[in-house]
Amino acid sequence: xxxxxxxxxxxxxxxxxxxxxxxxxxxxxxxxxxxxxxxxxxxxxxxxxxxxxxxxxxxxxxxxxxxxxxxxxxxxxxxxxxxxxxxxxxxxxxxxxxxxxxxxxxxxxxxxxxxxxxxxxxxxxxxxxxxxxxxxxxxxxxxxxxxxxxxxxxxxxxxxxxxxxxxxxxxxxxxxxxxxxxxxxxxxxxxxxxxxxxxxxxxxxxxxxxxxxxxxxxxxxxxxxxxxxxxxxxxxxxxxxxxxxxxxxxxxxxxxxxxxxxxxxxxxxxxxxxxxxxxxxxxxxxxxxxxxxxxxxxxxxxxxxxxxxxxxxxxxxxxxxxxxxxxxxxxxxxxxxxxxxxxxxxxxxxxxxxxxxxxxxxxxxxxxxxxxxxxxxxxxxxxxxxxxxxxxxxx
Numbered sequence: 001x002x003x004x005x006x007x008x009x010x011x012x013x014x015x016x017x018x019x020x021x022x023x024x025x026x027x028x029x030x031x032x033x034x035x036x037x038x039x040x041x042x043x044x045x046x047x048x049x050x051x052x053x054x055x056x057x058x059x060x061x062x063x064x065x066x067x068x069x070x071x072x073x074x075x076x077x078x079x080x081x082x083x084x085x086x087x088x089x090x091x092x093x094x095x096x097x098x099x100x101x102x103x104x105x106x107x108x109x110x111x112x113x114x115x116x117x118x119x120x121x122x123x124x125x126x127x128x129x130x131x132x133x134x135x136x137x138x139x140x141x142x143x144x145x146x147x148x149x150x151x152x153x154x155x156x157x158x159x160x161x162x163x164x165x166x167x168x169x170x171x172x173x174x175x176x177x178x179x180x181x182x183x184x185x186x187x188x189x190x191x192x193x194x195x196x197x198x199x200x201x202x203x204x205x206x207x208x209x210x211x212x213x214x215x216x217x218x219x220x221x222x223x224x225x226x227x228x229x230x231x232x233x234x235x236x237x238x239x240x241x242x243x244x245x246x247x248x249x250x251x252x253x254x255x256x257x258x259x260x261x262x263x264x265x266x267x268x269x270x271x272x273x274x275x276x277x278x279x280x281x282x283x284x285x286x287x288x289x290x291x292x293x294x295x296x297x298x299x300x301x302x303x304x305x306x307x308x309x310x311x312x313x314x315x316x317x318x319x320x321x322x323x324x325x326x327x328x329x330x331x332x333x334x335x336x337x338x339x340x341x342x343x344x345x346x347x348x349x350x351x352x353x354x355x356x357x358x359x360x361x362x363x364x365x366x367x368x369x370x371x372x373x374x375x376x377x378x379x380x381x382x383x384x385x386x387x388x389x390x391x392x393x394x395x
Contacts, residue, residue: 002024002026002058002059002060002099003024003025003026003027003028003058003059004024004025004056004057004058004059005022005023005024005025005054005055005056005057005058005059006023006024006025006055007022007023007055008020008021008022008047008051008054008055008088008091009021009022009023010034010044010047010048011370011371011373011374012040012041012044012374012377012378013336013370013373013374013378014332014373014376014378014380015332015378015380016035016037016038016040016378016380017033017035017040017292017293017378018033018034018035018036018040018043018044018047018083018087019031019032019033019034019035019087019293019295019336019365019370020032020033020034020047020087020088020091021091021365021367022054022059022088022091022092022095024059024095028059028095028098028099029095029098030059030090030091030092030093030094030095030096030098030360031090031091031094031295031361031363031365031367032086032087032088032089032090032091032092032094032268032295033086033087033090033264033292033293033295033296034046034047034083034084034086034087034088034264035083035264035292035293035296036079036080036083036264036265037291037380037382038380038381038382039079039080040378042080043079043080043083043084043087044084045080046080046081046083046084046085047084047087047088049084050069050073050081050084050085050088051088053065053068053069053072054069054088059092059095059096060095060096060099062089062092062093062096062270063270065092066085066088066089066092066267066268066270069085070085070267077242077243078242079240079242079265082242082243082265082266082267083264083265083267085267085268086263086264086265086266086267086268086269086271087264087268088268089267089268089269089270090263090264090268090269090295090296090299090361093107093268093269093270093299093360093361094299094360094361095360096360097359097360097361098359098360100359101359102359103302103355103356103357103358103359103360103362104269104298104299104302104360104361104362105302105303105305105306105355108269108273108302108303108306109306110306111305111306111355112305112306112307112308113304113305113310113355114354114355115348115350115352115353115354115355116301116304116305116310116311116312116313116352116353116355117145117146117311117312117313117350117351117352118144118146118312118313118314118315118347118351118352118353119144119146119147119148119183119185119210119312119313119314119315119351120139120142120144120146120147120148120315120317120318120319121139121147121148121149121291121314121316121318121319122135122136122138122139122140122144122147122148122149122174126150126153126385128170129166129169129170129172129173129174130173132149132170132173132174133170133173133174133176133177134177136149136174136177136178136184137177137178139318140178140182142318143346143347143349143351144182144347144351145181145182145183145347145350145351146182146183146184146185146210146312146351147178147182147183147184147185148184148185148186148187148213148314149170149174149184149185149186149187150186150187150189150191151167151171151186151187151188151189151191151200151204151212151213152164152166152167152188152191152192152200153166153167153191153385154191154385154386154387154393154394154395155191155192155193155196155200156196156387156389156391157193157195157196158195158196159196159199161387161388164196164199164200164203167200167203167204168203168204171184171186171204171206171207172206172207174207175207175208180208183210184207184208184209184210185209185210185211185212185213185236186204186207186209186211186212186213187213187214188200188212188213188214188215188216189213189214189394189395190214190215190216190217190218190240190394191393191394191395192215192216193216193220194216194220194223194226194227197215197216197223197227198226198227198230200215201215201227201230201231201233202230202231204233205231205232205233209233210234211233211234211235211236211257211258211287212231212233212234212235212236213236213237213258213260214236214237214239214240214260215227215235215237217240217394218237218240218241218246221237221246221249221250221253221255222253222255224237224250224253224255224256225253225254225255228254228255228256228257234257234258234285235255235256235257235258236256236257236258236259236260236287237250237255237256237258237259237260238250238256238259238260238261238262238266238275238289239260239261239262239265239289240262240265241261241265241266242265242266242267243266243267243271244266244271244274244275244278247259247261247275247278248278251278251279251282251284256284257284257285258284258285258286258287259275259276259278259279259284259285259286259287259309260286260287260288260289261275261276261286261288261289262288262289262290262292262296263288263290263296263299263300263303264292264296268299269299269302269303272288272299272300272303273303273306273307276303276304276306276307276309276310277307277309279307279309280307280308280309284309285309285310285311286303286304286307286309286310287304287310287311287312287313287314288300288303288304288310288313288314289314290313290314290315290316291314291316291319292316293333293336294333294334294336294337294363294365295361295363295365297313297315297316298356298361298362298363299361300313301313301353301355302355302361302362305355315353316333317331317333317334317345318331318333333345335369335373336365336366336369336370336373337363337364337365337366338363338364338365338366340364341363341364344356344362344363382395383395
């Protein structure tokens with residue numbers, strides 16, 4: 001008989017993260033994340049609302065509790081509901097690993113690899129081509145062997161403001177700065193509509209992209225097959241998709257080659273694992289989206305470790321988003337972890353991180369540091385962008 005869930009604690013901390021802790025009657029503690037970037041108060045409220053399905057229940061009955069909370073809630077789904085549910089679910093998996101004395105990937109069937117390649121962000125949000133090249137060179141000098149950068153500024157319905165030209169120049173200078181041995185992925189960030197996504201996909205091929213991420217917003221996923229048909233570069237999407245069924249629809253339409261579930265937004269560990277299985281069974285790749293905290297990152301890392309379809313994932317250490325509002329000399333990505341865990345985030349010469357053998361997520365979260373940081377309000381918001389004619393653009 002395992003312990004029952006006694007409490008679920010939440011904290012919103014800089015730079016833009018919502019973290020939670022689940023404690024059971026045996027004193028076993030697990031950590032999760034409910035971050036919806038720029039909308040933490042809404043997702044935190046969803047955690048509190050969902051907690052009633054979990055308090056007093058056996059902490060080991062993960063699938064029954066999580067799926068039950070989903071099915072018993074007549075209005076379910078959406079990014080806030082799924083992120084709240086995913087945060088709790090991740091903490092329960094962390095607890096399960098600790099009870100079993102095994103790393104999370106072992107509970108998912110065992111690892112198929114010992115290392116996971118990571119890619120780092122470079123190029124700022126919308127900076128000038130020369131500045132993007134300088135930043136990319138810096139990140140590569142720090143050990144990155146793959147990077148991702150924004151592909152373009154916000155574009156009009158048909159570009160008449162030089163956005164395509166700027167995107168090409170930025171890509172050219174970045175490629176020159178880092179050489180041919182480092183991979184570059186281009187994130188469209190949903191900033192383009194269908195005709196400009198098609199054009200940009202052709203214009204950027206010279207830079208030998210690793211993949212094109214989110215060429216259009218998920219609202220327009222029905223157009224992904226047409227975009228994929230105009231380029232040999234793999235199409236990636238998924239960070240704003242919240243259910244396994246949405247990924248299944250994209251796969252059925254042959255609209256993407258790289259599935260990018262955000263472990264938080266898609267509802268946690270098991271749903272991310274199911275997306276990875278979907279990719280594997282269809283001969284595709286999975287590369288989790290994760291510009292979030294070490295908690296979501298480690299959970300995602302374990303899923304990739306256990307998936308033949310996985311090979312790379314996003315690592316947000318050093319990203320400009322994760323410096324906002326953070327104070328002190330310690331990198332914000334490390335400050336909520338026990339210092340003994342910091343060395344595990346030193347990449348090898350090939351740009352890989354090792355899979356930890358410690359139980360659960362494999363990290364020691366300093367909850368006292370989290371609570372201290374939570375005393376300062378989080379102010380991060382999506383950046384406001386406009387086109388020259390005043391049209392509010394997709395960030």
